[in-house]
Amino acid sequence: MLIDIHSHLDHCYFNDDLDKVIENAKKANVKVILTAGINPEKNRESLEIAKKYDIVKACLGIYPIQKTYNENDSIKIKNNNKINEQKNKNNLRNINIDEEIKFIEKNKKNIIAIGEVGLDYFWVKDNINEQKELFEKMIQLAEKLNKPIIIHSRKAEEDAISMLQSSKFKKIIMHCFTGKKSLVKKIIDNGWFLTAPTSIVRSTQFQENVKLAPITQLFCETDAPYLTPFKDKRNEPAFVVEAYKKVAEIKNMELKEVVNNIWMNWQKVF
Ligand SMILES: [Zn+2]
Numbered sequence: 001m002l003i004d005i006h007s008h009l010d011h012c013y014f015n016d017d018l019d020k021v022i023e024n025a026k027k028a029n030v031k032v033i034l035t036a037g038i039n040p041e042k043n044r045e046s047l048e049i050a051k052k053y054d055i056v057k058a059c060l061g062i063y064p065i066q067k068t069y070n071e072n073d074s075i076k077i078k079n080n081n082k083i084n085e086q087k088n089k090n091n092l093r094n095i096n097i098d099e100e101i102k103f104i105e106k107n108k109k110n111i112i113a114i115g116e117v118g119l120d121y122f123w124v125k126d127n128i129n130e131q132k133e134l135f136e137k138m139i140q141l142a143e144k145l146n147k148p149i150i151i152h153s154r155k156a157e158e159d160a161i162s163m164l165q166s167s168k169f170k171k172i173i174m175h176c177f178t179g180k181k182s183l184v185k186k187i188i189d190n191g192w193f194l195t196a197p198t199s200i201v202r203s204t205q206f207q208e209n210v211k212l213a214p215i216t217q218l219f220c221e222t223d224a225p226y227l228t229p230f231k232d233k234r235n236e237p238a239f240v241v242e243a244y245k246k247v248a249e250i251k252n253m254e255l256k257e258v259v260n261n262i263w264m265n266w267q268k269v270f
């Protein structure tokens with residue numbers, strides 16, 4: 001009864017073999033996969049994927065920065081040319097945030113969470129106010145729809161936490177959190193959730209997070225195709241068990257016990 005709380009099945013790395021990837025996940029006992037949209041195009045793709053595969057649930061959102069969209073799409077871009085890159089950038093600038101929020105609201109019944117949303121000052125520092133404005137709208141949307149919210153925060157952890165705190169909304173999952181220890185403690189004290197991504201097999205930061213967080217406040221994720229547990233191999237939801245195993249090792253628990261606890265967390269939040 002494994003859950004992959006965060007992935008990007010719409011990524012072009014899965015274009016050729018998504019059927020197989022879902023089969024692999026089912027064989028690996030994965031019962032639920034959350035796939036997260038990051039922009040209007042990806043949100044629609046996420047809905048389609050969730051409609052097609054029973055174990056996949058869609059999360060919709062608008063990612064904090066436009067540069068990272070380009071990063072996600074860089075594989076496509078590399079295979080094409082400069083014109084495409086420019087076109088891509090133009091498209092991203094034209095995102096109509098309020099229209100997209102309406103679209104997400106309309107699809108309330110077809111989604112399980114709001115995500116991937118948040119703040120990112122690592123890639124872009126010159127639009128902080130714009131990012132905060134967008135993030136505030138995403139928090140309000142999650143509250144309004146009463147859907148859990150899956151947060152990306154990079155070099156912006158403090159701001160992200162203080163904005164979330166002032167919302168009083170509790171169904172918060174901090175995905176791949178790399179902030180300092182005092183902030184990890186804040187997340188735990190607030191009763192929010194942290195994730196153990198599959199890269200925890202080598203990341204001491206994520207191992208530390210798991211040490212600090214009680215099992216009642218943890219989920220596991222792949223962030224597939226990123227954060228692979230196996231070197232030189234594309235990540236996929238079937239590999240989420242590697243994160244579960246590491247959590248079991250750190251917590252000195254049976255794997256079964258970890259699986260059951262996280263399943264209970266899932267039932268509590270979703
Ligand atoms: Zn992600």
